[in-house]
Amino acid sequence: MIKYIFLVLLLGAASGHAEEFQALKEEPKKINCSNNKESVTFDALKSKYTIYDKNSRDIKLIKCEKIQIKDLSFYTLLISSEVMDGTEPQKVLTYEVVVLDKKTNSLKTARSEIVDQIDISGDSVPTQFESTLKIKWGIGAKNKNVQLRIELSEKNEKPKPYLLKFNTKSQWFENIF
Amino acid sequence: MKNLFKILCLVVTTFSFSVQATDLPFSYSNTKSVHLRNNNLGSPQAIEAGAEITIDPKFLLEMLGSENPTQEQVQRLLLNPGEASKDKVVTQQFRDVNNGKPKNDYFFPVIVKTKTGETKAGKMAFSFYNRTGMLEIKRTDGADPTQFQSSQITAQLRDLIDQNKATEAQSCQQCEAVSNKPTQSIADLARALESSSKDSSNQLWAKYKEFTKEFTAAHRKIKKSDAGQMKRLYIKSLIDKFGQKDAATILAALTAFAEAPYRDNVNAQIAEMSAVLKVVDNRAKSGARGQSRTLKDIGLANGADPLLKAILADWQFSAWNDRDNNLLRILNYTPDRSDAMTNRKMAFAFESQRLMQDGKVEFMGKMNDPKLHHYHANYVNPNWDRAANRVTEPTIKVDGVPVDLSKQRGARHVFYAGLA
Numbered sequence: 001m002i003k004y005i006f007l008v009l010l011l012g013a014a015s016g017h018a019e020e021f022q023a024l025k026e027e028p029k030k031i032n033c034s035n036n037k038e039s040v041t042f043d044a045l046k047s048k049y050t051i052y053d054k055n056s057r058d059i060k061l062i063k064c065e066k067i068q069i070k071d072l073s074f075y076t077l078l079i080s081s082e083v084m085d086g087t088e089p090q091k092v093l094t095y096e097v098v099v100l101d102k103k104t105n106s107l108k109t110a111r112s113e114i115v116d117q118i119d120i121s122g123d124s125v126p127t128q129f130e131s132t133l134k135i136k137w138g139i140g141a142k143n144k145n146v147q148l149r150i151e152l153s154e155k156n157e158k159p160k161p162y163l164l165k166f167n168t169k170s171q172w173f174e175n176i177f
Numbered sequence: 178m179k180n181l182f183k184i185l186c187l188v189v190t191t192f193s194f195s196v197q198a199t200d201l202p203f204s205y206s207n208t209k210s211v212h213l214r215n216n217n218l219g220s221p222q223a224i225e226a227g228a229e230i231t232i233d234p235k236f237l238l239e240m241l242g243s244e245n246p247t248q249e250q251v252q253r254l255l256l257n258p259g260e261a262s263k264d265k266v267v268t269q270q271f272r273d274v275n276n277g278k279p280k281n282d283y284f285f286p287v288i289v290k291t292k293t294g295e296t297k298a299g300k301m302a303f304s305f306y307n308r309t310g311m312l313e314i315k316r317t318d319g320a321d322p323t324q325f326q327s328s329q330i331t332a333q334l335r336d337l338i339d340q341n342k343a344t345e346a347q348s349c350q351q352c353e354a355v356s357n358k359p360t361q362s363i364a365d366l367a368r369a370l371e372s373s374s375k376d377s378s379n380q381l382w383a384k385y386k387e388f389t390k391e392f393t394a395a396h397r398k399i400k401k402s403d404a405g406q407m408k409r410l411y412i413k414s415l416i417d418k419f420g421q422k423d424a425a426t427i428l429a430a431l432t433a434f435a436e437a438p439y440r441d442n443v444n445a446q447i448a449e450m451s452a453v454l455k456v457v458d459n460r461a462k463s464g465a466r467g468q469s470r471t472l473k474d475i476g477l478a479n480g481a482d483p484l485l486k487a488i489l490a491d492w493q494f495s496a497w498n499d500r501d502n503n504l505l506r507i508l509n510y511t512p513d514r515s516d517a518m519t520n521r522k523m524a525f526a527f528e529s530q531r532l533m534q535d536g537k538v539e540f541m542g543k544m545n546d547p548k549l550h551h552y553h554a555n556y557v558n559p560n561w562d563r564a565a566n567r568v569t570e571p572t573i574k575v576d577g578v579p580v581d582l583s584k585q586r587g588a589r590h591v592f593y594a595g596l597a
Contacts, residue, residue: 117500
């Protein structure tokens with residue numbers, strides 16, 4: 001009985017999430033970008049963006065996109081880089097969301113998500129990232145905040161989506177629990 | 178008298194292991210397909226499903242002086258081929274199965290028995306990871322992990338170790354008293370751990386065990402790709418349930434569980450964990466160690482407890498990296514479904530905190546330096562390694578009994594004081 005109630009609550013919570021998130025029809029548009037070490041330039045934008053992990057090296061930009069939601073401009077990056085995990089170098093695939101602060105015309109990290117990670121300290125390790133990332137932009141049905149629906153999975157796995165909401169005060173995409 | 182006990186223990190241990198020698202660690206089944214290389218590391222040949230692979234007994238004889246080695250011998254060989262097996266297991270170059278690129282790895286001779294009874298001899302590359310001091314085996318020659326059940330081997334090995342421990346304990350009840358050389362209060366510790374947590378429901382360890390039961394019941398078998406987000410939920414739930422201060426104390430214990438090497442000796446185990454806890458504590462007291470994705474993601478960008486900040490700072494303690502194997506162990510941990518080794522280690526992580534609070538752990542010399550902020554495993558060479566800052570005598574007294582961490586066998590931590 002308790003298990004049943006728990007299941008009902010769990011399903012209720014899950015459907016609550018589904019109702020809360022309303023996907024946008026508009027998709028982010030691919031834009032040109034380039035980098036000099038950790039400093040990134042987006043398209044024609046003058047401001048430069050410094051990626052979240054400042055001790056990264058061997059940075060490669062895989063994809064850059066832009067989306068405008070209401071009066072907010074978001075840029076996104078898919079980055080391959082190397083970071084030091086305390087003692088051992090790690091090859092990481094990172095997804096970053098960047099928000100343009102119109103007052104200061106500066107670019108700030110609004111989320112930095114580790115999509116995949118390979119410990120490259122071993123003599124023989126896989127060299128290819130194996131994770132798949134799917135992002136859907138949307139808004140909250142109730143408070144109309146900007147939201148992200150993220151699906152992260154490895155091959156043959158069924159993804160378990162999770163939601164993020166943009167906290168305008170902290171200028172960060174926080175998890176919705 | 179003590180020597181007599183040791184000899185008896187050795188005999189019983191050897192016997193108990195030889196009984197199960199036919200199951201020696203590397204057997205497994207239900208593997209869809211694996212590759213075997215010949216002794217010249219030439220072209221790999223496929224092995225059909227259902228084949229049984231064992232490490233060559235002659236190899237064990239050569240390496241360890243026995244075809245039926247003790248558990249400790251096998252463990253030492255597997256845990257750290259780089260050090261324990263120096264000049265014995267050598268790195269050999271081969272070509273990756275998938276992309277043909279030349280690579281180096283530790284190759285171990287294996288014997289394959291197919292379902293039809295055919296026997297093949299060859300070599301396979303394994304890596305033996307021991308961040309927690311517990312066995313974890315990975316195939317490293319480019320084999321598809323979905324085609325090679327390394328987790329099965331790891332589980333089998335741990336089961337074997339657990340079984341052997343039980344046999345040893347039954348057969349030689351005084352072994353622990355002799356080999357551990359504990360003081361009275363510490364000798365009683367292991368026995369007291371379980372009962373104390375049952376009797377005192379307000380203890381953090383008891384509370385944490387209840388938490389894990391609830392969490393793992395709601396979230397079964399968390400996968401690597403989900404671990405990062407489940408970590409955020411785990412930490413948020415801990416904070417909501419216990420408050421920031423107690424949640425931080427629990428996370429510190431979990432960090433010690435994940436980072437400190439496993440030790441059979443009670444005092445050594447407490448000393449290893451206390452050393453990790455000391456570093457965590459020193460970092461918290463010295464201020465920020467960089468930003469934390471995790472804290473920002475759960476809405477604690479500002480006002481987080483300093484201990485939380487130190488533990489969850491990005492890339493500082495690997496157990497809290499989004500895709501770390503130790504993180505998976507923590508998220509999936511519950512006492513009811515864990516092996517004896519894991520439960521013991523987890524209990525000692527919390528007990529080490531209590532002993533430190535009670536002043537029963539004394540950090541000697543440089544180990545007591547508030548700038549003791551760094552350590553690494555002795556089998557890695559980080560670029561920040563500075564010999565001048567290395568603690569040469571890492572000694573910790575546990576209830577008055579000194580433990581020199583540099584004298585521990587196998588994998589161990591090297592500590593640094595005064596690094597930026």
